[in-house]
Amino acid sequence: MKKIVDLPYEKILVLGLAKSGTAAAKLLKQSGKKVRVNDLKAKPTDLAVRQLEEMGVEVVTGGHPISVLDDVDLLVKNPGIPYDNVIVAEAEQRELPIITEIELASRLVDGHLIGITGSNGKTTTTTLIYEMLKNSNQQAKIAGNIGNVATEVAQSLEQNESMVIELSSFQLLGVETFRPDIAVLLNLFESHLDYHQSFENYKRAKSNIFKNQTEHDFIVYNADDEQVVDTVQEAPSIKVPFSITKRCIDGAWCNNTSIYFKEEEIILLSDIVLVGKHNLENILAAVCAAKLNGVTTAAIQDVLKTFTGVKHRLQFVDNRNGRLFYNDSKATNILATSKALAAFEHPIILLAGGLDRGNSFDDLIPHLEKVKAMVVFGETAQKLAKTAHQAGIDTVKFVDNVKHAVQKAYELSSEQDIILLSPACASWDQYATFEERGDMFTEAVHTLE
The missing domain is CATH 3.40.1190.10 (Mur-like, catalytic domain)
Incomplete structure (x- = not known):
């Protein structure tokens, strides 16, 4: 097991567990550092917490007491934690260096x-x-x-x-x-x-x-x-x-x-x-x-000559009776969906919808020229339907979820059509992740009759 030998800090707070925080804490402990971990949502019974404690790492869960910064000379922060977090803000006030785990990785x-x-x-x-x-x-x-x-x-x-x-x-x-x-x-x-x-x-x-x-x-x-x-x-x-x-x-x-x-x-x-x-x-x-x-x-x-795309990122899924299905579930904003729409020359049936963050979809209108029909779902379904009509798209269908969207799109399609899941929204109104949403799309395509 490799150890970090050139890190000039000895007493380190790892803020946020998840995968990267847990890995960082284990590496630092194995490298001979004194390590403390703080995570708001973790529970003492969690496997990662128990594993770290068995290694001799101090783990503080359930809150962010300022005392976790006492006797610390470096903060390793989970990337997703903002800088206005109470611990991060206090670390900055104390002029403690703040890094993420890629800094640790690069030293190996x-x-x-x-x-x-x-x-x-x-x-x-x-x-x-x-x-x-x-x-x-x-x-x-x-x-x-x-x-x-x-x-x-x-x-x-x-x-x-x-x-x-x-x-x-x-x-x-x-x-x-x-x-x-x-x-x-x-x-x-x-x-x-x-x-x-x-x-x-x-x-x-x-x-x-x-x-x-x-x-x-x-x-x-x-x-x-x-x-x-x-x-x-x-x-x-x-x-x-x-x-x-x-x-x-x-x-x-x-x-x-x-x-x-x-x-x-x-x-x-x-x-x-x-x-x-x-x-x-x-x-x-x-x-x-x-x-x-x-x-x-x-x-x-x-x-x-062989690479068809990364899963959930304009990924080619299948050709079913001359209809080409693409999974772009990772398109969680208008910009990403706009780029996906620009990728095709043939008519498109667009599957879109998801979490409503309060924005309109007006910026999508100039990119809908090749869209012959839309199948919408989720919290933003009504907004997207309004956008479709403003763009001159007459055929708009409402469905409960991505699985039903695939079936409806197939019914509306003709040979050489592109059936594209590119939601322009986050998935969290119905799905835990965009991956889960994309997997449902892919499974539904493969089970079409």
């Missing part, structure tokens, strides 16, 4: 570290890079916001094995020395402003992905995104652009027929199975990172 990595961030497309790009590395016979593991706890993955890394890590702005806000050899910044849209308070703060958090890089490292960036171009100007690393609109002689680009890396033709666009303009951006970013890490062109081609 001997091989290459490839970090991917952006407002959209992180999971797809991270997965593409990982698959390209593997297909080129490179040893690699995938980690981070994609669901694999970074500290656990880092502990299992072999020497010179690469870690490909998806990074949220929440994670990146808490780094000290974190430094990827290859950083990828995909795009920047206004997002998570309830957490970051302003777009500038959000961009600053994202820029932490390259703040510790050197002139020997690389920052792969979207040359078509003005916010990204502006943000990477301060990067100390080698800038490698990608673009779907112009030739990038120092990076990846495409014309009407092919994708290129610098002067080398990589693959014909017609050979790529992943659909969507936004996914073309993700592909170009992945090509850059893969080539910079020594991946062969043949390995890149093999992946792009």
